[in-house]
Amino acid sequence: xxxxxxxxxxxxxxxxxxxxxxxxxxxxxxxxxxxxxxxxxxxxxxxxxxxxxxxxxxxxxxxxxxxxxxxxxxxxxxxxxxxxxxxxxxxxxxxxxxxxxxxxxxxxxxxxxxxxxxxxxxxxxxxxxxxxxxxxxxxxxxxxxxxxxxx
Numbered sequence: 486x487x488x489x490x491x492x493x494x495x496x497x498x499x500x501x502x503x504x505x506x507x508x509x510x511x512x513x514x515x516x517x518x519x520x521x522x523x524x525x526x527x528x529x530x531x532x533x534x535x536x537x538x539x540x541x542x543x544x545x546x547x548x549x550x551x552x553x554x555x556x557x558x559x560x561x562x563x564x565x566x567x568x569x570x571x572x573x574x575x576x577x578x579x580x581x582x583x584x585x586x587x588x589x590x591x592x593x594x595x596x597x598x599x600x601x602x603x604x605x606x607x608x609x610x611x612x613x614x615x616x617x618x619x620x621x622x623x624x625x626x627x628x629x630x631x632x633x634x635x636x
Contacts, residue, residue, distance in 0.1 A: 516607065518617055520633035521570065526552050531631045533617050537607040544581070544601045548619070551597075551630060560585045560622035561630070563601055570616050570632035578615065579603040585622065610635050 520531035531548040544563075551559055562585055564577035581601035590596040603610075619631040 514607065516611070516635065518633040518635055520546075520548075520617060520619060520631035522631055523629050525628060526550075526630040529630070531619065531633070533633060535607055535610070535635065538602070540606050541602055541604050542607045542610060544603070544617075545598065546601070546619070547596065547598045548631070549596050551621070555621055555625050558586050559589065559597055560624075561597075561599075562620045562622065562627075563599075564618045564620065565603060565610070565635070566616050566618055567614065568616060569614050569634055570618075573616060573618065573632075577618070579605065 514537040516535045518533040518535060520533055522529045522531070529548065529550040531546065533547075534545045536543045536545075546563065548561070551561065563581040565579040565581070566577045567574040581603060584599070584601075588598055590598060615635045617631075617633050617635065618629055621628045621630060
């Protein structure tokens with residue numbers, strides 16, 4: 486899908502879910518975050534799209550893959566931590582793990598996507614340093630596989 490068409494789909498989906506669209510004076514109401522692969526997941530790519538939903542934030546994840554040693558079905562745990570990827574706080578501010586099995590898009594360890602939400606406004610997340618971390622399940626060692634900073 487071409488980039489303009491893909492963006493149109495994202496904005497249409499956001500509008501249909503009641504997400505506020507940005508105006509010239511507002512902060513963006515939809516923010517993209519590139520999630521960088523940890524060395525144990527080299528070559529994989531991931532992206533999170535954050536959208537303002539009243540006083541909460543909806544997050545959609547797209548991940549190109551997880552390490553081959555991750556057990557199936559893929560269970561990925563997601564968190565928002567205070568701090569940067571290089572210096573995360575000792576505890577997450579938000580754990581988004583009510584559902585940890587994601588929709589598989591590709592082969593056994595191929596791409597997957599999932600949607601989450603956190604009970605905090607997007608604008609508040611952007612006022613100080615916060616990072617999104619994706620981690621393997623406890624059975625797979627609780628290892629970080631992606632991290633990206635919310636700007």
